Amino acid sequence: MSSPDQPAADQVKERTGTPLLEVRALTAHHGQLRALTDVSLSVFPGDVYAIIGANGAGKSTLLRTIAGLHRPTTGSILLDGADVTGQRPERRLAAGIAMVPEGRRLFGSLTVEENLQVGSSYARPGPWNIERVYELFSWMRDRRGQRAAQLSGGEQQSVAIGRALVANPRVLLLDELSLGLAPLIVRRIYGTLPGLLAAGVTVLLVEQDVSQALRVATRIHCLLEGATTLEGPPEGVSPQRIESAYFGLAGVAGVAGPGGGSPPHQEPPS
Amino acid sequence: MSWVNAIIQGILIGGLYALFACGLSLMFGVMKVINLAHGDLAVVAGYLAVGVIAVTHIPAVWSFILVVPIFAVAGYVLQRTLIQASLNRGVLTTLLVTFGLSVVIENALLQFSSANSHSLGIGHLVSDSFSIGPQISIAYLLVAIFVVAVVVLLGLQYFLSLSRHGRLIRAVADDREAAQLSGVDYRHIFGIAAGIAFATVALAGIAWGMVSAFAPTTGTDTLLLFAFEAVVIGGLGSLWGTLAGGIILGVAQQIGAQINSADQFLAGQLVFLLLLVIRPQGLTGQQSTT
Numbered sequence: 047m048s049s050p051d052q053p054a055a056d057q058v059k060e061r062t063g064t065p066l067l068e069v070r071a072l073t074a075h076h077g078q079l080r081a082l083t084d085v086s087l088s089v090f091p092g093d094v095y096a097i098i099g100a101n102g103a104g105k106s107t108l109l110r111t112i113a114g115l116h117r118p119t120t121g122s123i124l125l126d127g128a129d130v131t132g133q134r135p136e137r138r139l140a141a142g143i144a145m146v147p148e149g150r151r152l153f154g155s156l157t158v159e160e161n162l163q164v165g166s167s168y169a170r171p172g173p174w175n176i177e178r179v180y181e182l183f184s185w186m187r188d189r190r191g192q193r194a195a196q197l198s199g200g201e202q203q204s205v206a207i208g209r210a211l212v213a214n215p216r217v218l219l220l221d222e223l224s225l226g227l228a229p230l231i232v233r234r235i236y237g238t239l240p241g242l243l244a245a246g247v248t249v250l251l252v253e254q255d256v257s258q259a260l261r262v263a264t265r266i267h268c269l270l271e272g273a274t275t276l277e278g279p280p281e282g283v284s285p286q287r288i289e290s291a292y293f294g295l296a297g298v299a300g301v302a303g304p305g306g307g308s309p310p311h312q313e314p315p316s
Numbered sequence: 317m318s319w320v321n322a323i324i325q326g327i328l329i330g331g332l333y334a335l336f337a338c339g340l341s342l343m344f345g346v347m348k349v350i351n352l353a354h355g356d357l358a359v360v361a362g363y364l365a366v367g368v369i370a371v372t373h374i375p376a377v378w379s380f381i382l383v384v385p386i387f388a389v390a391g392y393v394l395q396r397t398l399i400q401a402s403l404n405r406g407v408l409t410t411l412l413v414t415f416g417l418s419v420v421i422e423n424a425l426l427q428f429s430s431a432n433s434h435s436l437g438i439g440h441l442v443s444d445s446f447s448i449g450p451q452i453s454i455a456y457l458l459v460a461i462f463v464v465a466v467v468v469l470l471g472l473q474y475f476l477s478l479s480r481h482g483r484l485i486r487a488v489a490d491d492r493e494a495a496q497l498s499g500v501d502y503r504h505i506f507g508i509a510a511g512i513a514f515a516t517v518a519l520a521g522i523a524w525g526m527v528s529a530f531a532p533t534t535g536t537d538t539l540l541l542f543a544f545e546a547v548v549i550g551g552l553g554s555l556w557g558t559l560a561g562g563i564i565l566g567v568a569q570q571i572g573a574q575i576n577s578a579d580q581f582l583a584g585q586l587v588f589l590l591l592l593v594i595r596p597q598g599l600t601g602q603q604s605t606t
Contacts (some may be wrong), residue, residue: 115493139499151494153487164487167480168499213499 050220061090064127066183066248067112067143067217072121074104074111081107083273089217089265094239095250096263096280104272105252106148109221112250113145114138125217140168142216148225148252150206154195158186158205160196165209172214173245179208184237192234207238211247218242220251224258236262257289270294321452322574328454330546331462332527334537334562335520337546338469338555339513345553346489346509349399349410353418355540357514358521360421361387362530365522366572376436376526384518391514392507399501399510418536425532433534436525443506461523464564468516469555475512485509545588549600560599564591 065088073273074082082104089095092161099105110116112123114135122131125141133141153161162176180187183204190195194205203223210218224232239262253259259266262281268276268291276283276291289295321571333408333432340354364386365379402413445455476482488495488505495502506606523541524530542565550561565584572583 078501113497115496134501135493136499139497145497147494147497151491151497153490153494155490156486158484160483160487163480164483164495164500165498167484209498289382 047073061088065089065124066091066093066126067250068124068127069108069112070122070124072108072111072118072123074107074116074118074121076107077123081117081272082111082269083271085269085272085274085275087267089248089250091246091248092243093248093250093265095248095261095265095267096259097250097252097267097269098254098256098259098268098288098292101254102271103269105194105254105269106221107272108269109145109219109250109252110147113143113147113219124137124196132312136168139213139215140170142170142214143219144210145215145219146203146210146221146223148221150202152202152205152209155193156187157191157193158197159190161205161209162190162212166212168262170214174211174214176208176212180213182211182241183208184253199227202237202307203227203231207235211242215247217248217250220249222252222254224253224255232258256292260288268292291315317573318451318574322381322570323567324452324454325458325564326570328458328462328566329527329570330563331465331559332458332520332523332562332568333542333546334550334559335465335468335516335523336462336543337550337558337562338472338541339516339520340545341552341555341558342472342513343510343514344547346396346485347399347403347506348407349403349414351513352414352540353421353535354413354414354517355538356418356421356523357387357517358539359425359530359532359535361518361521362434362436362525363425363429364518365436367526369436376438377441379436380519380522383522384515388511389520392511394514395507395510396503400506403506416507416538422532429532431531431533432539433529433531434525434572435529436522438526442526453504457526461477461527464519464523465559468519469559472512473515473555481505481508542584545584548598549588551601553600554600557598557600564599 067089069085069087072082072085073080085104085108087095097105097108107116111118114130114133114137118131120131123139124130125143128141130138130141130143153164155197156164159176162179166170166176178191186204186208194202197205223235227235236258242249251259263280265280266276266280266283267274268288270291271294275294336358343349361383364383365376368374368379368382369376398413398417399410402409443455444457445453447453458501475485484495484500484505485508487498487555487574488500488502492502496572521530545565546558546561548561549564550557550559568587569580569584573580575583
């Protein structure tokens with residue numbers, strides 16, 4: 047993340063071999079409603095993989111399905127080549143998939159420290175522990191005895207990230223970190239991402255705020271009504287293409303009309 | 317002085333009611349299961365104690381050593397099988413299933429035993445007492461049961477707030493899905509909570525068998541009602557509220573009996589209804605925000 051063009055160059059080198067997390071042709075439903083249609087993606091070690099899209103595009107469903115909270119209709123999810131599609135969320139955590147859920151979902155009656163202790167109850171061995179989370183978020187140590195429900199939204203989001211980190215995940219899923227938070231707080235929370243990456247955590251995030259996603263992502267994936275409209279590194283993708291992939295404007299980018307444009311799933315030139 | 321005596325007796329019996337109620341409160345607080353078979357389970361524990369005493373010839377007072385562990389295991393197994401299966405089908409289903417369980421238990425007891433009432437004979441211990449002044453006589457047994465109830469509540473409090481599994485129980489009660497994302501198998505945690513609830517109800521059932529008598533239908537027509545009232549008076553989810561609820565119920569009953577011996581349970585019911593009107597969230601409960 048040092049200079050704008052360096053990560054992209056790294057990615058070209060590294061994005062080969064077995065992906066750390068692979069989603070193959072995933073289709074998922076909410077009752078009768080189809081939320082995801084044939085979505086595939088590959089996350090490689092060191093990626094900050096951002097899934098963008100409008101409200102109801104299926105972003106959160108995708109993340110919940112990867113974490114095991116939602117059962118897909120068809121398709122498969124692989125972690126480091128091993129199929130985890132049928133596994134419960136708690137087994138996936140042990141395998142290395144942790145998630146910061148939308149709305150933070152802390153254990154409100156538990157203290158900050160107890161939330162982190164629950165997070166580390168079934169942790170994999172690794173560099174993260176409660177002490178290191180306190181170093182990452184320096185305010186937290188002094189307020190570790192406070193009930194999570196009494197914290198502000200931004201503080202709760204930090205505890206939620208800490209709770210997922212202490213499990214020492216290989217892939218960290220972040221669902222709508224910015225939801226309901228002031229822009230300054232959002233920027234501060236996203237400011238911790240480089241530290242996580244340096245510690246070897248790979249990040250798959252869902253973000254409605256496209257500019258925020260573009261600031262941090264090494265790879266973007268746009269969903270529109272549950273289907274992929276754009277996938278690739280953010281460099282070299284024009285704002286117009288992102289906009290059309292996001293809103294589904296006809297004749298441009300992924301939504302190819304008869305008159306031109308590129309077919310879906312095509313990667314932009316790198 | 318007879319009024320003071322009534323209040324003291326009420327406080328002591330209130331400990332027993334709290335012992336009945338804490339398991340009910342725990343199961344509702346953690347898995348949102350309203351266990352309508354709770355009272356029947358206490359009666360089953362009584363019958364099991366009778367059986368254990370007959371087979372092993374241990375003194376009735378010590379029957380809990382075998383009955384309580386059996387109940388803890390049964391609670392875990394029942395939660396992981398029947399109750400979990402009903403939970404997967406919605407909260408209303410658990411109500412129907414535990415109601416069905418209650419009917420099955422009562423009829424099975426009638427089938428294999430009889431409608432006659434039983435009690436756990438503990439000889440002179442049941443009547444041994446000490447006196448304060450001319451009119452107040454306190455049974456050692458009631459004092460012992462009250463102490464056991466307080467110790468159980470203290471232990472439960474300690475376990476829930478300080479142990480690793482207690483922490484996981486509270487986490488699962490707060491947010492089951494978020495707990496899963498932290499690697500917690502909530503079904504296992506539910507099983508542990510049910511095991512604890514069953515252990516406490518077994519203890520309460522045995523204590524009841526010593527101070528009073530039980531028949532196959534005692535579970536629903538008396539014990540379940542008392543447990544519910546103690547929980548509602550005290551406020552859901554609070555252990556000490558449950559103790560306060562049990563004591564208020566006990567004192568109301570004793571004072572009612574003092575006025576007219578036929579009105580003992582009526583007085584308890586009236587106080588329960590009164591509190592439900594003026595403080596529906598219970599003594600320790602928070603005002604509902606929804």
